[in-house]
Amino acid sequence: MASTVPALSAFPSPYSIETPAGCEGWEEMYPYYAVFDEHRRDTDEQRFWFWNSMHFPTPHPAFDVICIDSPYQAVGSWQNRVFAVPPAMGIDYRIVNGYVYISSNPVTDPDKIAERAGYFQRRAGHYYQNWPELYGKWRTKMEALIAELEALRIPDLPEYEDEEVALEDGRNTAFYEVLDAYGRLLRLGDLMWQHHFEFLLLGYGAYATFAELCKTHLPDIPDQHIAQMVAGIDVLLFRPDAELRRLAARAIELGVDDAFVEGRTPAEIEAELGAGDAGRAWLADLEATKQPWFNMATGDGLTHDFHSWLDDPSIPFASITGHIAAQRTGARSVRPTEEIERERDRLAEAYGALLPEEVRGPWRDLLALSKTVFPYVEEHKFYCDYWFLTRWWNRVREFGALMARHGFLEDGEDIFQMTRHEVATALDELLLTWATGGRPLGPQHWPPIVARRKQLLERLAHWTPPPAIGVAPAEITDPMTIMLWGVTTERVQEWARQHDGGAELRGAAASPGTIEGIARVVRGVNEIADIREGEILVCGSTSPAWAPIFSKIKGTVTDVGGVMSHAAIVCREYGLPAVVGTGRATTLIHTGQRIRVDGTAGVVAILEP
Amino acid sequence: MPIDVRPLSSLRGGDEPSFGGKSSALGELLAAGIRVPAGFALPCEASEHFIAEAGLEPKISAALQRARGGELAEVTAAAHQIAGAMRAVELPQAVRAAVAEHYRRLAEDAGDAAPAVAVRSSAIGEDSAEAAFAGQQETYLWVRGADAVCDALRDCWISLYSAEAISYRAHLGGERRAAMGVAVQLMVDAHVAGVMFTCNPVTGDPSMIAINASWGLGPAIVGGEVTPDDLLVSKVTGEVVRETVSQKLIEYVPDSVAGAMERREVPPERAGAPCLDGPARAALLELARAAERHFGSHQDIEFAIARTGAPPENVFVVQSRPVTGVAPRVGGVGAAASALGLVMQKFGAGGA
Numbered sequence: 008m009a010s011t012v013p014a015l016s017a018f019p020s021p022y023s024i025e026t027p028a029g030c031e032g033w034e035e036m037y038p039y040y041a042v043f044d045e046h047r048r049d050t051d052e053q054r055f056w057f058w059n060s061m062h063f064p065t066p067h068p069a070f071d072v073i074c075i076d077s078p079y080q081a082v083g084s085w086q087n088r089v090f091a092v093p094p095a096m097g098i099d100y101r102i103v104n105g106y107v108y109i110s111s112n113p114v115t116d117p118d119k120i121a122e123r124a125g126y127f128q129r130r131a132g133h134y135y136q137n138w139p140e141l142y143g144k145w146r147t148k149m150e151a152l153i154a155e156l157e158a159l160r161i162p163d164l165p166e167y168e169d170e171e172v173a174l175e176d177g178r179n180t181a182f183y184e185v186l187d188a189y190g191r192l193l194r195l196g197d198l199m200w201q202h203h204f205e206f207l208l209l210g211y212g213a214y215a216t217f218a219e220l221c222k223t224h225l226p227d228i229p230d231q232h233i234a235q236m237v238a239g240i241d242v243l244l245f246r247p248d249a250e251l252r253r254l255a256a257r258a259i260e261l262g263v264d265d266a267f268v269e270g271r272t273p274a275e276i277e278a279e280l281g282a283g284d285a286g287r288a289w290l291a292d293l294e295a296t297k298q299p300w301f302n303m304a305t306g307d308g309l310t311h312d313f314h315s316w317l318d319d320p321s322i323p324f325a326s327i328t329g330h331i332a333a334q335r336t337g338a339r340s341v342r343p344t345e346e347i348e349r350e351r352d353r354l355a356e357a358y359g360a361l362l363p364e365e366v367r368g369p370w371r372d373l374l375a376l377s378k379t380v381f382p383y384v385e386e387h388k389f390y391c392d393y394w395f396l397t398r399w400w401n402r403v404r405e406f407g408a409l410m411a412r413h414g415f416l417e418d419g420e421d422i423f424q425m426t427r428h429e430v431a432t433a434l435d436e437l438l439l440t441w442a443t444g445g446r447p448l449g450p451q452h453w454p455p456i457v458a459r460r461k462q463l464l465e466r467l468a469h470w471t472p473p474p475a476i477g478v479a480p481a482e483i484t485d486p487m488t489i490m491l492w493g494v495t496t497e498r499v500q501e502w503a504r505q506h507d508g509g510a511e512l513r514g515a516a517a518s519p520g521t522i523e524g525i526a527r528v529v530r531g532v533n534e535i536a537d538i539r540e541g542e543i544l545v546c547g548s549t550s551p552a553w554a555p556i557f558s559k560i561k562g563t564v565t566d567v568g569g570v571m572s573h574a575a576i577v578c579r580e581y582g583l584p585a586v587v588g589t590g591r592a593t594t595l596i597h598t599g600q601r602i603r604v605d606g607t608a609g610v611v612a613i614l615e616p
Numbered sequence: 617m618p619i620d621v622r623p624l625s626s627l628r629g630g631d632e633p634s635f636g637g638k639s640s641a642l643g644e645l646l647a648a649g650i651r652v653p654a655g656f657a658l659p660c661e662a663s664e665h666f667i668a669e670a671g672l673e674p675k676i677s678a679a680l681q682r683a684r685g686g687e688l689a690e691v692t693a694a695a696h697q698i699a700g701a702m703r704a705v706e707l708p709q710a711v712r713a714a715v716a717e718h719y720r721r722l723a724e725d726a727g728d729a730a731p732a733v734a735v736r737s738s739a740i741g742e743d744s745a746e747a748a749f750a751g752q753q754e755t756y757l758w759v760r761g762a763d764a765v766c767d768a769l770r771d772c773w774i775s776l777y778s779a780e781a782i783s784y785r786a787h788l789g790g791e792r793r794a795a796m797g798v799a800v801q802l803m804v805d806a807h808v809a810g811v812m813f814t815c816n817p818v819t820g821d822p823s824m825i826a827i828n829a830s831w832g833l834g835p836a837i838v839g840g841e842v843t844p845d846d847l848l849v850s851k852v853t854g855e856v857v858r859e860t861v862s863q864k865l866i867e868y869v870p871d872s873v874a875g876a877m878e879r880r881e882v883p884p885e886r887a888g889a890p891c892l893d894g895p896a897r898a899a900l901l902e903l904a905r906a907a908e909r910h911f912g913s914h915q916d917i918e919f920a921i922a923r924t925g926a927p928p929e930n931v932f933v934v935q936s937r938p939v940t941g942v943a944p945r946v947g948g949v950g951a952a953a954s955a956l957g958l959v960m961q962k963f964g965a966g967g968a
Binding site for chain 2: 092093094095120123124127128131132135136212213215216219220225226227228229232354357358361369372373375376486519607608
């Protein structure tokens with residue numbers, strides 16, 4: 008890894024990146040195919056790779072590699088093998104010092120592109136023409152999948168099997184049940200990722216086409232106006248926060264809002280509420296709200312660190328406390344949905360009237376199509392990334408607990424330091440020795456490996472990954488790279504400039520307005536409690552789980568994301584200036600620095616060294 | 617003969633052949649309820665009447681005859697001779713009386729015995745855009761008193777025979793009528809002045825207003841003497857989409873002693889400050905929308921913001937003309953394109 012070949016472009020060669028001191032051997036956490044290997048050097052070194060900090064902001068734990076493999080298997084399958092998007096196949100990934108870099112595979116042969124176009128037109132056309140019906144089926148499918156996940160039985164390993172196993176027909180012994188459950192759990196995850204990407208690409212594509220038509224005829228139209236015309240906020244993803252606001256209002260209405268004091272734990276608040284009738288009425292409302300709205304994740308990353316509000320109620324309770332304070336003073340209240348919808352329709356009408364006569368028809372149809380597909384684009388996150396995935400990690404934890412009970416791990420949580428294949432191997436040994444009554448090696452074998460990897464991840468967390476490596480192309484053309492990650496030609500050029508230093512960052516102008524203030528760099532949702540009133544949030548990206556902080560901050564800067572990213576949508580809703588997709592704001596800006604965020608121009612200035 | 621001098625507010629588009637493009641456009645703006653400084657207009661025939669009454673035709677013909685070869689030196693000499701001849705004679709009594717009367721009414725309305733006015737030429741015909749190039753659109757600012765207005769009026773008429781104008785008419789060939797209308801307008805003591813387009817003239821985006829503005833009276837910008845503040849404002853939401861604040865190093869201000877304009881340096885702390893605040897931007901946006909709506913085409917508008925008062929009352933349009941030279945937006949969608957076809961194209965899957 009630690010070779011000294013000079014960089015070929017503005018970005019370092021993947022083969023020139025050094026391993027931080029004390030992190031030697033980090034590759035053991037990852038599959039052989041996940042690293043920059045000498046056998047692929049002639050091609051890999053010529054490709055453009057960017058750090059996917061949106062999904063993988065921290066050094067990646069070994070087990071969580073499944074949340075790289077599976078999504079890229081799924082997105083590639085749909086994009087390349089099902090819909091056969093003519094110019095683009097799938098996305099490759101490589102891991103460098105624990106961080107995930109990605110690169111798309113283009114189709115360049117014109118004959119091949121033409122061949123794929125035939126498939127795409129027929130298959131994608133079917134989806135667009137039957138979207139509401141197909142999406143209805145999708146929801147049913149997802150709900151069934153989540154139900155199956157919840158119902159999955161992971162038996163313990165008993166001293167003696169139950170009576171029925173011996174006396175009734177068709178019963179399995181625990182060794183089989185455990186192995187079957189583990190296999191089934193992995194397959195359920197794969198199935199979720201398959202569902203996750205079924206509509207996503209087409210949904211983004213319709214939106215991107217609409218945006219492009221707008222820009223052809225209205226070259227100066229701000230991106231956020233395009234987003235506003237398509238997206239109201241009446242999507243599922245905003246329901247959890249809306250429910251918290253409703254619960255805040257209910258607490259005031261019932262006169263129990265004094266129980267919500269900043270710094271109190273949920274248990275303390277619940278204890279006080281439980282003492283009176285009004286408080287108990289509120290608690291009953293809370294219980295009714297939890298399913299499904301508390302199946303929100305505390306973060307947006309695809310790692311096991313993210314729990315749901317059900318697992319960690321401190322986040323929704325802090326949010327309710329914040330909403331109560333805001334509602335009492337009447338300050339910083341979110342605009343009502345109807346007003347946002349009126350503004351959305353007004354924009355569409357005003358822009359439509361400015362277009363040439365012959366464009367208006369297709370433009371209105373495209374807007375309608377974008378509005379049809381948009382709920383999916385937003386809602387899949389709630390079903391897949393939050394609801395399913397937080398439940399799914401918890402089921403994995405049950406296998407960790409099983410191994411811990413039998414001494415294979417010191418702590419059940421340590422299962423995430425093993426690859427999914429190592430877990431299968433360890434379960435094999437555990438079940439073998441349970442069955443035979445023999446002496447397992449696992450308790451000696453696994454704990455030192457886990458300890459070493461924990462230390463590796465801790466050390467790798469101090470390394471700063473460059474936003475991109477390899478050779479930057481003259482132009483970024485891959486539709487997914489642009490649509491999902493906001494990585495455009497301009498953005499890459501900007502990264503290249505920043506590589507040479509500078510006190511100004513550029514990104515997408517996501518929410519208009521200019522604000523100056525003190526930066527608060529937040530690297531994960533677990534740090535959001537540090538944010539003080541009136542600070543400017545600087546982070547990798549945000550998720551709906553971050554909702555509590557938007558009533559506190561003055562503006563937002565993110566490393567990754569486009570104008571349709573969560574931070575952009577919420578900042579527009581709250582009227583906060585935002586610049587997203589700056590590449591390395593969290594690296595260049597430090598907490599306490601004074602910065603200026605120009606959300607209209609997409610520029611962030613660092614005002615103090 | 618009586619001279620048909622009229623208040624600007626009484627003119628409409630149909631008066632263009634008699635009063636010229638600028639005066640009739642100002643009349644239209646007033647009719648549309650757009651704030652334009654009050655004033656009056658002289659018809660084209662007034663200039664012809666002046667030349668006829670003073671018996672200048674033979675002298676002019678002779679001078680033009682000598683310049684027929686088109687040599688620059690000869691044309692310049694002819695222009696010089698004609699200017700001298702025109703300056704040597706009195707304006708017709710009828711013209712002076714009419715100007716004096718309309719100026720008095722203007723003074724009365726303005727509540728000022730000798731209000732400052734702008735005297736602007738108002739060219740006729742389809743060539744008015746080219747006429748600007750040919751130097752036929754002289755403007756005299758900060759003119760006070762009826763006699764000074766008459767002098768400025770004469771200067772406008774003299775500009776009909778400037779070297780550029782003579783060459784230009786020769787270039788067009790044939791018999792060209794050398795005549796122009798003149799607009800006399802109350803001067804706005806502008807704190808800020810500028811130009812705006814009701815579309816982005818660079819990209820052709822019809823949803824934007826492009827504004828250039830600088831400190832003081834208009835000439836600093838129109839004459840290209842400063843780099844103005846440059847703004848792009850959304851017509852749909854009123855948001856400022858792009859703003860470049862420049863160092864506006866000089867400005868023109870009225871010189872009350874000399875009764876003219878003074879060019880002076882802008883103090884550094886003001887030079888780099890944005891010259892349009894939120895209310896002024898909002899007022900300009902409204903004016904731009906109203907002008908575009910009224911004329912049914914994109915407009916190139918000169919504006920002035922008075923030193924006294926507050927927006928929108930102190931924001932005036934002093935001139936509006938159709939935008940020329942902006943390419944219409946093309947491409948992106950064929951007439952028969954469908955939404956689905958466009959999505960297919962986006963994914964590289966062929967035409968509609």
